Amino acid sequence: MATNLTVEKRNTDKRSILTELRSKGQFPANLYGYGTKAISLSVDEPEFIKAYREVGKNGVLKLKVDGKDYSVMVQDMQVHPLKNAVTHVDFLAIDLNKETEAEVPVVLTGESVGVKEGGVLQRVLATVNVKALPADFPEQLEASVEELNIGDSLSVKDLPTGKKYEILHEEDEVIASVTPPKLQDEETDVETEEADAEGDAPESSESVADDSQEEQKKDE
Incomplete structure (x- = not known):
């Protein structure tokens, strides 16, 4: 009803x-x-x-x-x-008798082996596009990450399937993965170095010119 x-x-x-x-x-x-x-x-x-x-x-x-x-x-x-x-x-x-499309939440369950060993669970997709009759949409799609080791990933093909709905994604599209902690640290270091380099870089002629024009406007 x-x-x-x-x-x-x-x-x-x-x-x-x-x-x-x-x-x-x-x-x-x-x-x-x-x-x-x-x-x-x-x-x-x-x-x-x-x-x-x-x-x-x-x-x-x-x-x-x-x-x-x-x-x-x-x-x-x-x-x-x-x-x-x-x-x-x-x-x-x-x-009600015609199929339509909607986003369905993806719920990850459990704690992966890789996370227990210090890895980091990276979420890529929080929802997936699904096609179904209006009354047949699943409320959510659950997938366990418990068996994921460091370097493993969870894909669309790992989601539960049903006869009443179709998931509109490629089967190999990644939903979540477990990355090594070292990789996370390296990415953070690289981002920090790039930020420092940008901070030390000399001002361009355009930015200096803009600053000069602003100062002239203030003097006027």
């Missing part, structure tokens, strides 16, 4: 209206996609968070707008970096 979310149409993007929305615990949103023109919406934040948690990142919501129902996925969500509050959402109206 789909999770319902009732929203209201919003007729303007004026700053005063947006401020009023947020003062009432609401945020602006847009609806577009299958079977609809673009519609501006206002959404109750607590109700949205409740519904979003129920269905997950790529879950399907039944959006109710002026008595009409739309099957939607959250296409984009913006969150205030300090207040941790939702500031805007894009809802994508979808055809």
Whole structure:
């Protein structure tokens, strides 16, 4: 059974209206996609968070707008970096019988042998693009790194596969690897040396000319 979310149409993007929305615990949103023109919406934040948690990142919501129902996925969500509050959402109206694409999180489990020996786990991909019917998207894809030694890597081919979804990446694309600690130290040393060299380098004629022009402007 789909999770319902009732929203209201919003007729303007004026700053005063947006401020009023947020003062009432609401945020602006847009609806577009299958079977609809673009519609501006206002959404109750607590109700949205409740519904979003129920269905997950790529879950399907039944959006109710002026008595009409739309099957939607959250296409984009913006969150205030300090207040941790939702500031805007894009809802994508979808055809439940047509495959679509979405990003699915990759969760690494366990502690690798290489890390226990002092290696460093380097994460390359945090999500992968997946194609499936809207109701068949996995919430996440898990892969164990426990058997990775120093120098080993985890690739897309190591992710769990399913008949109901397709991972849209090359099988040999790296998700994570375990690098030697010495390599990390060497890279840090090289970066430090390059930074020192840049700091000791003489100023170019262009930068000196720019400085002179700035001084002349100040004198004038």
